[in-house]
Amino acid sequence: MTERASTRDHARVAVTVDLLIFTVRQGALHVLLIERGHAPFEGQVALPGGYVRTGEHLDAAALRELREETGIDGSRLHLEQLRTYGDPDRDPRGRVITVAYLALGPDMPAAQAGTDARHAEWTPVKAILEGRINLAFDHEVILREGLERARFQLEYTTVAAAFCTEPFTIAELRHIYEVVWGLTLDASNFRRKVTGAHGFLIPTGKHRTQEIGRPAALYRRGPAQLLSPPLLRSSDVHRSSPNLLVLH
Structure with a gap:
């Protein structure tokens, strides 16, 4: 040496x-x-x-x-x-x-x-x-960077379902995205995206009675780890509501 x-x-x-x-x-x-x-x-x-x-x-x-x-x-x-x-x-x-x-x-x-x-x-x-x-x-630096990682993961992975207690409804899953992203999402567009993502959700065939409206279908997390196609945050805001985000 x-x-x-x-x-x-x-x-x-x-x-x-x-x-x-x-x-x-x-x-x-x-x-x-x-x-x-x-x-x-x-x-x-x-x-x-x-x-x-x-x-x-x-x-x-x-x-x-x-x-x-x-x-x-x-x-x-x-x-x-x-x-x-x-x-x-x-x-x-x-x-x-x-x-x-x-x-x-x-x-x-x-x-x-x-x-x-x-x-x-x-x-x-x-x-x-x-x-x-x-x-x-x-x-605080760790928290801010971790929060952005969590937000990014919701775009490209199925990790959002980790926040939900199974079985869950589409509305409950959408609420997770809205809370983590800090945005209000278009309900019908969100439903179309998540049910169309390969292997994301598996319908249980059961429903949950709601106070208003029809009984809501129940789902559990599917085998997919990555979202295909991804659910991307968008800068396009619905004109009728400044907080309503339409997924593309």
């Missing part, structure tokens, strides 16, 4: 996982947050997460931290890696690289705080985006 190589400055790095969990509650998109019980940022709200243990796989660490800090079983969620965040000054404790996970799930039960979290609760995403709630570390 040369002298230059032996004296090279190598960063001492710790690895964490952070969990970005979205669900739809009370007609709005919510994210799971915890109140930190220790420094740094003691008493502030943040995404659940923590250090990866020696010999522990990243996915296992994510599931463990979610369970320990919130009491939620992540094995039943659509869970995937979002991206890695490693800015040198993102954590005042030193060089900490975090692997952020994105999870989507149907209406979830109340969270229960544990380990180093004082409190855990579902929080409206809108409150964070509007600046009424500030997150510790760079967690």
Whole structure:
């Protein structure tokens, strides 16, 4: 080994996982947050997460931290890696690289705080985006990028059904798209698109009685992972309503 190589400055790095969990509650998109019980940022709200243990796989660490800090079983969620965040000054404790996970799930039960979290609760995403709630570390950056990933996935994959409890109606599925995208969709056009997408929905042959109108047909998620054709967000707005989006 040369002298230059032996004296090279190598960063001492710790690895964490952070969990970005979205669900739809009370007609709005919510994210799971915890109140930190220790420094740094003691008493502030943040995404659940923590250090990866020696010999522990990243996915296992994510599931463990979610369970320990919130009491939620992540094995039943659509869970995937979002991206890695490693800015040198993102954590005042030193060089900490975090692997952020994105999870989507149907209406979830109340969270229960544990380990180093004082409190855990579902929080409206809108409150964070509007600046009424500030997150510790760079967690707002993670949230905003994860939200855009979720919105993109609804265009090209069948993941929207992960928000729905089976069996579900077309109207319930449309509500998921509207909440995540922040748009109002044309009902008849949406129905035509999702029922025409190969392998997206499977009719159960059953119906649910509604207070108004005819009984609604019930569906479950089909085997497809990708939407064919995709459901693209559009800039074309229906003239009669400034919030009504017509899918193309």
